[in-house]
Amino acid sequence: MSDQINLFYAAIVCVYMVVLGIIGWIGKNKVKSCADWYVGNFQIGGVIMGVAFFATYFSAVLMIGFAGNASQWGMSATVIGMWHAVAAFVAFAVLAPGLARMFKTLNAFTFSEFLALRFKSQALGTASSLITSVFIIPYTVAAFIAMAAALSSLVGLPFWVGVVVSGAIIALYVFSGGLFSVTIAEFLQGIVMTVAVIVVWVASYTMLGGVISAHETLASISASTVTFPAMGSNLWATVIGLSAVMGFGALAQPQMILRYSTICNRINLKRALLIAVLGSFIFPLAAYSYGPLSRAILLPLGYNVMTMNANFIIPTFINAAFPTWLVTLFLAGVLCAATSTIDSLVHMSAGTITRDLIRPFRAKMSDRSQLSLTKMISLVVTVVCCMFAIFQPGLIVTLSAYTWQVLASSFFGPIVGALFIKRSNKLGAISGMVAGFLVSQLWYLFLAPPVTPIYAFFPGVAASIIVTLVVSLFAKPLDAEFIAKLYP
């Protein structure tokens, strides 16, 4: 019986691969140039981009990894999730209008290219693309681990086979269709994964007799599951730190910036805003809620989440507590959530390596050869991340939080300068990026929790913004005509 069920789930995975293959083929027919592959030729609509935004934002990292940790942390973890909605609002209402305008004016295809053109500094573009290419790897690896953990627990595959299958799925359609394929797929994936988490969320509350009864059951296991952690405790530092890192940290992630800076016009921007904020409210609320609820449901079944590996709590919970149809839906949701994030990371990494690291040193590179090289690098990035993922170098939460802190600390200052401070210039942006990067790394090594209750994100972002502003005040500003073109 168990083998039959596994074969059934394996068939679901195969069907999913075929669907993505078709999407990749459709996308391939639309891709005629680098502009098509990188930014969808700035033609992607608001509804599709809104769904693609939260499909990229939330992945199996949240459905499996963060929800698994939330089962140990309790309902205070929902606070982390709720700040995602606030961050999505800031992304689309405050940052996107200016960024979308500047991306188009400068004809920038990647985030690093945007920085290089805005501050007229190839050195800044190269340095930012190096940071992006290297430090996005832990997050991509975390997403592969989450997807493989779900595949191994639910389908019954060995973990390494789960990683290989995940890599094959990603390579299949990112290689062929670029941002067209990625966003079309993300639109469908966003819908499936949202339905999956909402159904698991509602089913969990129903199993525990409703909202209030569920919280009472949690409280009867431990009061800490329904209370906010004491100020200064490790859990308090985690909740406050991750609320900021996974919320506002998203604003400075290159893969997220590509989502909200390539929308075609103002009305589409408003549509995307509404959909992105709604998705960023519902999805994390559901995932961060069913995490803690799993503790109450698993306890009578003989599982104590406090002694389990957090990466495997949610797959175990889904498998043990729910009927086959719901396990199938959740598996589809995990596949969608994981691929929708990994594809954007691979797409962004390949684009950055080709366009910002290789192209500046190969002046005679044609559009066609650049496109071929980008596709090949997307395959290489996928293979490298899969190889790391097989060895599970750390917990999903740790790897993700590390990446987001480093990238946010490095890029917050230059982004704020580029968008809001006309006087900001090359020296200011480079100094801010280096200061944010170094402060976050040093803080992470020597002063991160549990040594102090403060995450590296806070001093890193503060250093990045302050240094960008202060150095820009004393360095030579960019020419007035260029600045006037950027701030009409």
Add this chain to the structure above:
Amino acid sequence: MPALLLQLITESIPNLSPLGLDWWIILGGWLPGSLAVVAAFIVWFRSWKEDAGNE
């Protein structure tokens, strides 16, 4: 029965909201998240109304 149980828990755990969760969870997370949704709806609605008026 659930009401009695909630009352007992409320007495043993201070700061519990009627949902059975700490008020800090509601005010520190659920409220700002809900406000973001309301603000997004207002921004979208104003833009939609403006466009409808132009047509």
